[in-house]
Amino acid sequence: MTIEFRQITSEHLPVIRQSILDIHAEVRLRDFGLTGPFYDVARFDERLSVYASRPGWTAVIGYEDDEPVGFCFGMPLGADTKWWSAMTEPLPREYLREDGKRTLALNEIVVRKPWRGRGVAWQIHEAWLSTRTEDRVTLLVNPAAGDGAVQAVYEAWGYRKIGEQKPFPDSPVFASMMRQVRSD
Incomplete structure (x- = not known):
């Protein structure tokens, strides 16, 4: 299995948007059975458009023999970010200081079923991070996903829960x- 990783910027989103939406629908809706307005493809597409409109947004799509196998995308948190405003318990003020160069937000990472369990998500994640210059990366995960298995994967990748x-x-x-x- 050889996966090719393509780095994408917002200028290329019109070309790859449908692939991202199709993978989202296949994985979130069909494979995981996530339903409701939050997971609808149209709602996901709205979030994708908002994220991609932010400075520094990038994505990586993995391909095997020109077939898309998964993607991840995100952007740096700017000084005006609302990212931390939804915390249920406040974090120290200095921890939340953003300037567009300190923290990278991983908005989505999705891998299609035939490629899961083979390290493809990790490879896509690391290919995406390989071009980034920010100090730290944050993400949100539903702790119930996979009965906690998804959060455990992120912990194995070096992430720690902060709230x-x-x-x-x-x-x-x-x-x-x-x-x-950088997980030196």
């Missing part, structure tokens, strides 16, 4: 996790 967030009225309460970009 909880509920960023949207109809979203689950997520574990907020953080790690250094």
